[in-house]
Amino acid sequence: MKDFGMLSRFKLPKIGLSDIEWPRFDFSKIQWARMPKLKIGDAVAKLPIVQGGMGVGISLSGLASAVANEGGIGVIAANSIGMLDPDYYATHKDANAIALRKEIRKAKEKSSGIIGVNIMVAVNDFSALLTVAIEEKVDIVFLGAGLPIKGIPVEALRSAGVKVVPIVSSARAAELIFRSWLKKYADVPDAVVVEGPKAGGHLGFKADQIEDPDFELERILPGVVDVVKDYADKLHRTIPVIAAGGVYTGTDIHNLFKLGASGVQMGTRFVATHECDADIRFKESYVACSEDDIEIIKSPVGMPGRAIKSKFLREISAGKKMKIKCAWKCLKSCNIKTARYCISLALDNARRGMLENGFVFAGSNAFRIDSIISVKELLHELQTQYLCAREKGAGTLRSEYERALEKLNSLKEEYLIALKNGVNSLREEYDIDIEKGANSFRLEYLAILDKINNLKSEYLKALDNANALKDELTTLFEQYALFNRYQSQKI
Ligand SMILES: Cc1cc2nc3c(=O)[nH]c(=O)nc-3n(C[C@H](O)[C@H](O)[C@H](O)COP(=O)(O)O)c2cc1C
Structure with missing residues (x-):
């Protein structure tokens, strides 16, 4: 060896x-993705798109049912809806509750999809309108223009199966609402809309915040998502956050989803549809306007608003006081003695196409509208753009x-x-x-x-x-x- x-x-x-x-x-x-569904409580929308409530009378049963029929969430705006009734000045605020009930029923006849009602916390008949929404068992109430904390009939809402979605402009407001609800009602809202400063209508921002990049939707959305997620985790619930304000294309939707949104709320794009309940002259003012025609106004509601420039608004800002016939004090913040005009009447005039006696609320992207299309076409376009962005x-x-x-x-x-x-x-x-x-x-x-x-x-x-x-x-x-x-x- x-x-x-x-x-x-x-x-x-x-x-x-x-x-x-x-x-x-x-x-x-790999199955390439479709738009995800939007689940708010037990309501499941095929498309994660909420048509924002638009007053006065811009989103009624016509628009809301068309959106609901295509798989989105259609929303009737309740504020001053009684102005649809020619006897509004005689029937006063009861007209709002009567007209709202009628519009909800009409929408439900036209669609078995998801129908919501938008109610402004800032109106004096907030509770009466909420009661109608509960009695008519709408699917969802969207509560904006103020914090929906006090006097919310949570038990009645729950037993009628009505889901509640506050509209906020900051994580702070979301936190305040959720914290107060949990303390007062041992419950929390079913979803949240976070509306950034590019939206149309009244804005939940101070005038100097509107152009400030720190307040843009993409900046405030993640904070709201975090607040809501905390409560959702604690309570073992799914509470979606819906982003709004300046959402124009399916690519925008895709980008907001990447920031944590589960749905979007859109207003401006739905105005430029055949089904929108406003007069054609209202819609055409969107097609005709340029970027410079869109301005920020001070509203008697006590918040800034975004609208299309008009002779009426020029005269108001030059100091003219319009003749005011006040049916009743519909807005908590309105003072008939100091107000230069009645905003409900001005908006209702615009709805009816009498633009010289009112003005048109519009989002910052209204100038991009170049034609009026159907709700079906709009939703199809958004889905296609979304899928392209996803696949890219x-x-x-x-x-x-x-x-x-x-x-x-x-x-x-x-x-x-x-x-x-x-x-x-x-x-x-x-x-x-x-x-x-x-x-x-x-x-x-x-x-x-x-x-x-x-x-x-x-x-x-x-x-x-x-x-x-x-x-x-x-x-x-x-x-x-x-x-x-x-x-x-x-x-
Ligand atoms: C003509 C018009 C009227 C509106 N009226 C209301 C309203 O009554 N209540 C409300 O909460 N939001 C209102 N909004 C806001 C929309 O519901 C929506 O959140 C907003 O327009 C989203 O921004 P976008 O227009 O850029 O899509 C209105 C918007 C427009 C354009």
Whole structure:
């Protein structure tokens, strides 16, 4: 028996491919996404699009039912809705409750989809209008222009199955509402609309915040999402956040979803539809206006508003006081003695196409409207744009993945070659040399040992090289797994 001393104790390290999982990934199995549904309590809308309530009389049963029929959420604006009745000045505020009930019933006759009612907290008949919405069992009430905290009949709302969605402009307002509700009612709202400063109508911002980038929708949305998520997690509920204000395309929707929104509320785009309940002259003023025609006004509601410039508004800001016939004090903040005009009447005149005696509320993007289309066409356009935006994002990842996969394959080949040529051929040489060493006598022993040591370090270098390649492969696998997880979460 020959004794090779340390030679026999030198073991060659082994390296195998068995610990590497080669990717199995088939793009044909991916189902490219549709717009996700919007779930508010037990109401599930096929499309995550809420048509914003628009007063006075801009969104009634016609528009709301058309949107609901296409899978969105249609909303009737309740404020001063009684002005639809020619006897409004005789019937006063009861006219609002009567007209609201009528419009809800009409909308429900025309659609079995989801119908909501928008009620401004700032109106004096807020509770009466809310009662009608409860009695008529609308699906959802959207409560804006003030904080819906006091005097909310939560039990009655719950037993009628009416979901409640406040409209806020900050995370602070959302926190205040949720905290107060939990304390007062041991309950929280079912969703939240966060409306940024690009919206049409009254804005929940101070005049100097409207153009301030710190208050833009994309900045305030994540804060509201965080507040709502805290409550949703604590109460084990799903409470979606719906983004509003300046949403114009399906790409906008896609971008807001990436920031945590689960739905959007849109107003301006729905005005420019055949089904919108306003006079055609109201809608055409959107088509005709330019960016410079859209301005911020001070409203008797006590908030700034966004509207299309008009002779009426010019005269008001020049100090003219219009003749006011006040049916009743419909707005909590309105003072008939100091108000220069009646905003309900001005908005109702505009609704009826009498633009010279009123003005048109509009979002900052109204100038982009170039035609009046159907609700169906609008929703189709938004969905197509959304899907394109989704696929574009996925497409970039997909080509990145394909490039990574190509690199992975070439690395795999390199690795195998390194293993075969580098390691295995060295191993053969090493074995032969051991053989040689065995057949020679002690004289050759040291030389052989040297050579073997050289071979060993060469071998280890080759092994290092193979291991570095293996590390690179592992990183690629991790990227691949991340990508896979991204796909499964998003789809
Ligand atoms: C003509 C018009 C009237 C509106 N009236 C109301 C209203 O009565 N109550 C309310 O909460 N929001 C009202 N809004 C706001 C919308 O519901 C919606 O949130 C807003 O317009 C979204 O911004 P966008 O127009 O850029 O899509 C009105 C908006 C417009 C354009």
